[in-house]
Amino acid sequence: MPTLRILTNTQVPAAERPNLLAHASRTVAELLGKPETYVMVILEDGRDLLFAGTSSPAAYLELKSLGLAELRTAHYSRVLCDLLVESLDIPADRIYIEFAAPPRHLFGWNGGTF
Incomplete structure (x- = not known):
């Protein structure tokens, strides 16, 4: 159930x-080993x-995944920032990322939960 939300003021x-x-889909799968x-x-x-007071290119990301490894969030941040620098030319210092690891019973799929 890894989910990456990319919200940006740039137009793709x-x-x-x-x-x-x-x-982005391949990157998340490889990053999380899912x-x-x-x-x-x-x-x-x-x-x-x-x-930061400007409308220069910026982004807010959310990465949610069951069992998200908290000790690896700095690595995830680097990889996701690199993805946006590469793909959208958004500087890494203009990207915020929220990481979340919801409990299995609070994430639904296919008429049930995980």
């Missing part, structure tokens, strides 16, 4: 969206977002 051209989503068949990526671009 329609032709580039599928590649960004696919790259099958990509369970990974969901949500892209919300062109949003109103002000960071």
